[in-house]
Amino acid sequence: MSVATAERGSALSASASVPVCAHCALPVPPGLLEPESERQFCCEACRTVYGVIHGCGLERYYALRESLADGAGGPARSTGAGYEEFDDEAFALAFVREHEGGLLSAELFLEGVHCAACVWLVERLPRLVPGVAEARLDLGRSLVRVSWDPARVRLSEIARALDRLGYAPHPARDARAREAARREDRRFLVRIAVAGAIAGNCMLLALALYSGMVSGIEAEFRQFFRWISLGLGLLSLAWPGRVFFRGAIASLVARAPRLDLPIAIGLAAAGVVGTVNVLRGAGDVYFDALTVLVFLLLSGRWLQHRQQRSAADAVELLYSLAPAWARLVGPDGASRRVSAASLRPGDTVEVRAEETIPADGVVESGRTEIDASVLTGESRPVAVVPGDRVHAATVSLSGRVLVRVQATGAETRVGRLMAGVEDAARRRAPIVALTDRIAGWFVLVVTTLAAITFLLWVRHDPARAMESALALLIVTCPCALGLATPLAITAAVGRASRRGILVKGGAVLERLARPGVMLLDKTGTVTQGRLGVVRWEGDASALPLAAAVERDSSHPVARAIVAFAGDARAPSATDVSQALGAGVRGTVDGRLVEVGSVAFIADRPPWLDDAVARATADALSPVVVAVDGRAVALAALGDPIREDARASIESLRADGWRVRLLSGDHPEVVRAVGRSLGLDERDCIGGATPEEKLRVVERELACGAGTVVMVGDGVNDAAALARATVGVAVSGGAEASLSAADAYLRTPGLAPIVELCRGSRRTVGVIRRNLVASFAYNAVAVALCMAGLISSLLAAVLMPLSSLTVVFLSYRSRTFGGRA
């Protein structure tokens, strides 16, 4: 081992004695060690990336990575794909924009960017690929914006260069929406800046006025300061404060009270009182409190908006990773990559093993097994032969097939399901945030109190009656109330996303806090979503032999057995032959080993029949292993239940949720899974089509079950996800379910769902505490007003004090996973 690798080994790997890859610093498998070589690589992809980086004189990347990396993950590896589809016209139309001077630009999501060294490397792209004008990376969003000269370079070459560096590029869709969001962000910032500057200046003037109250001030200056405050205050209302008035008017028009309404009432009252008092030269002016209020409320809203945006961005990044390309077979029989959008009915596409089928069509040649769980929820692969129909979004598992395209895009089964999803999302009642529900009552109570105050004082002292009533409207202006929810939600969403739970909107948390019905999809959610050995009966020593004959097969059964055997050392098999759809046989250490269906094995001892019956009863597929013609073991294959499923479901039930399984898989399989999870048979719904899933959700909603949560991962769940009170997509979910869901769990398993529900409950607890705190301050202010003791100074002290309390409570609270 060389000095260089030894150094890297000690720096980056737990043990210095294992040689590590010069690019990714992972241990090098013994079979790939090259004793004479100065550098070792764990795979061909790493060697490629290393070669590219060195060839371009960019070795400094490694030094930078050593000094800057935060240990958030090793460098990504190249996939070696060709990216020809990036040059398509359909692709250019959707993703590429033209600029002055003939330059083109596009935004690409990059996999694997995580530190400053990545920024450095990616932004050296113009040096790597001649013709690239600029590459700017946005680390937070993993988004690179490249601009290039189309006369000198094509986008596919740029994509290949990025891929060779180890950052697989994906087209970033919705560039227009992103641009709009960016502009919205900027407007938000401008408003906050103006509101902040005005608030600061008003406070300075107020300070002079308040000290004038104590130590005396000449009337001339006092009036001058008040005039300037008036100007600034009205500017604050007219420019940044306009959003509240607009919101209030909208809520009046829609007859749905929103928090904007009481805020606007308070602001308007303060504006009117201040203006009148400045004009008549007497009485309190509230411009300091008013401008600070506008500033604080805008800041709170901006924080919430930003936090939710970053969660939504992360989800968007995930679904941009779904491939949208196909291998189009040309007249000469050779295939090239094109974007899926450019496919037409009648085209022939090639689909290799483990690739997603890009369109609906008929298999022309070849045979494979299709994982259609994304569409049907069925976990067992389906064998297809020429003449069979296949659908877009399903995955070819084992073989290479040619498919004649019949329908593309919105015409496919997936496309039609997606149309249903949009429809379901439209029918869903919008979630009304807690504070907005309070807002209606708040307005009512506050105006009543103001009227009472007026009536109490009007006989006593008519001049002060109006003043006290208006002062009450001003000091009860719900500043802390307006901050209570945004701050609590910002803190919770931020913490949740650090724990791999991406929440798209704050109202989701409010909804999840109250237990109701939780509908769990089976395949991929409760189970692992792929074939695995659930039980091994019989001789355990036959397992390495079976794994040996199955090692080189890409059949799902073979892979399940190999995975189950783990790295148990096995002699390699010879003379391996496959009988399609039945089994495989080969010679290991001179013994004949056969693995296959019950019919494939001639020997049938009595214990085997029992084992087969047991497996069938549990809805598992039996696979028999025979050595030298004698059946010795039986592997029961199925979709293994996730380890944490049982415990998680129990905690959910303990929290008051009614947990039900809702799956497209065979009812028997669903019941078997439900049994092993301790669920009642009535709560296991199997054989549900996407439409039925939607109906089940609607039935639950209609019978007043309260919160109906749908948890799923497939396209077949998407409509149900969109219709449910809260839709949760789980790790590895399809693009459609990601866009339909309100929350996304990055880590597999059910434990994050429990955490999401409990975190939501704690978040709502924080919101409630915030509301109580802000109401307490308001109660004090109301009492003072009714007693006629309020002054602008008191208002100026009370308001920020209540807001600070709320800020403190929000950030000190534990919501997700304790303190971050």
Add this chain to the structure above:
Amino acid sequence: MSVIYLVLPLAIVLASLGVWAFIRAARQGQFDDLETPAARMLPDDDPPERAARS
């Protein structure tokens, strides 16, 4: 006439200059990405001999 009549409007004009500069920067997108620039300045510039080679 007191100097305050001159100084106070002047202070507000100065403040609005600051706000104007901020608004300009925000509208140009200088606050769109607050993470990458911090990472971008970490590596030193390329050493001269390497820059000459490429």
